[in-house]
Amino acid sequence: GAGVSQTPSNKVTEKGKYVELRCDPISGHTALYWYRQSLGQGPEFLIYFQGTGAADDSGLPNDRFFAVRPEGSVSTLKIQRTERGDSAVYLCASSLTQARYNEQFFGPGTRLTVL
Amino acid sequence: EDQVTQSPEALRLQEGESSSLNCSYTVSGLRGLFWYRQDPGKGPEFLFTLYSAGEEKEKERLKATLTKKESFLHITAPKPEDSATYLCAVKWEGGSEKLVFGKGTKLTVNP
Numbered sequence: 001g002a003g004v005s006q007t008p009s010n011k012v013t014e015k016g017k018y019v020e021l022r023c024d025p026i027s028g029h030t031a032l033y034w035y036r037q038s039l040g041q042g043p044e045f046l047i048y049f050q051g052t053g054a055a056d057d058s059g060l061p062n063d064r065f066f067a068v069r070p071e072g073s074v075s076t077l078k079i080q081r082t083e084r085g086d087s088a089v090y091l092c093a094s095s096l097t098q099a100r101y102n103e104q105f106f107g108p109g110t111r112l113t114v115l
Numbered sequence: 116e117d118q119v120t121q122s123p124e125a126l127r128l129q130e131g132e133s134s135s136l137n138c139s140y141t142v143s144g145l146r147g148l149f150w151y152r153q154d155p156g157k158g159p160e161f162l163f164t165l166y167s168a169g170e171e172k173e174k175e176r177l178k179a180t181l182t183k184k185e186s187f188l189h190i191t192a193p194k195p196e197d198s199a200t201y202l203c204a205v206k207w208e209g210g211s212e213k214l215v216f217g218k219g220t221k222l223t224v225n226p
Contacts, residue, residue, distance in 0.1 A: 004158075031212060042119075042202050042216030043159065056211040091158055095212075103149065104214060106158035 002026070004107030006092050012113045013082055021077040021110045025094030032075050033093040033104055034067055043091050043106075049075060082114045118142050121203050121217035128224050131192045136201055136220045139185040144208030148186050150179050151202040153219070159202055193224045 005024040013019050025032050031050050035043035045059040049069040057067075064082075069075040079086055089111050093104040122137045140148065147166055151159035163172040165181040172179045176197065178189040188201055200221045204214035 033213070035214075040218065042204070042218050043214070045213040045215065048212055050212075056213060058211075059213065093158075102212070103161050103164055105161055106151075108156075108158045 004092055004094055004105055006090075006107040006110050008110060009108065010111045010113075012115065014115050015082060015084060017082050017114075019079050019082055019112065021079075021090050021112070023075045023077070023092030023094075023107060025073065025075070025092070026105060029094035029096050029105075030072070031095045031097070031102065031104075032069060033095075034075070034077050035091040035093065035106075037089045037091055037109070046077070079112075082112075084114050087112055087114045117217070118215050119203055119205055119217035121201075121220050123220060124218070125221045126223070128190075128193055128222070130194055130224055130226050133189070133191045133193070135190070136188040136222070137185060138188070138203030138217055140203075140205045141184075142205055142207040142210065142215075146206045146208060146210075148181055149204045149206070149214060150186070150188055151204065153200045153202055162201075190222070193222075195224045195226050198222055198224045 007022045033048040034046040037043045047057040047067050052072045064080045066078045089109040091106050091109045093106045095102040095104045118141050120139050147164050149164050150162040153159045163179040168183045170181050176191050180187045200219040202219045204216040
C-alpha cells in the first residue's frame with residue numbers, strides 16, 4: 001500500500017510570495033499532522049486534523065500559516081507572505097485513529113527554500 | 116526547559132560495537148514514547164512505541180526500553196546500514212495528539 005505522499009518535493013520561492021504544500025495521507029487514516037523540521041532539529045508540530053476539522057492548531061507560528069483538509073483526506077498547508085525564516089522541511093504524517101495505538105507515519109517532506 | 120532531551124548528539128561506532136542512545140523526558144502522564152529513524156533527505160520512519168515503564172520492544176538489532184523518566188535504544192552489533200539519525204518523541208495527557216520530538220542522535224557506523 002502507498003505511504004504518505006507530499007508534493008512538491010522541493011519548492012523555491014521568493015520572499016513575500018504565497019506557497020501551497022500538499023499532503024496525501026495513507027488511505028483510511030482519519031488523522032493528519034503537519035510538522036516543520038529545521039536543519040539539525042527534530043520535527044516541530046504545527047497542526048493536526050481529525051477528519052475535516054483542525055483539532056489542534058497550537059503549533060502554527062502566526063497567521064501567515066493556514067491549513068485545510070476539506071474532504072477529510074488530502075490536506076494543503078498554505079503560507080502567505082513567505083519569509084526567509086520559513087525555510088525548512090515541511091513534514092506530513094497520518095495515523096489511523098485517536099486510540100492509544102495510533103502511530104504516526106510520515107511522508108518524505110517538502111523542502112521549502114525562501115530566497 | 117526541553118521536554119525531550121536526547122544524548123549523545125552524535126555517536127560514531129565501529130561495525131559490531133554495541134551501544135545505547137538515551138532519550139529523557141519531563142512530561143507527566145506519558146501516553147506514549149516513540150522512536151523513529153530518519154535517513155538524510157527522508158521523512159522519519161516509525162520504529163517503536165512504548166507506553167509503560169518496564170516495557171521493551173525489539174526489531175532486528177534494535178531494542179527499546181522505557182523507565183519512568185527515560186528510554187534507551189540499544190543497538191547490538193550494528194552494521195553500516197544502521198547509520199541514521201534516531202529521533203525520540205513523546206505524547207502526554209493534555210498534550211493532544213501531537214508528538215514532541217527531541218533533536219535526535221546522529222549515528223554513524225563505520226565498516
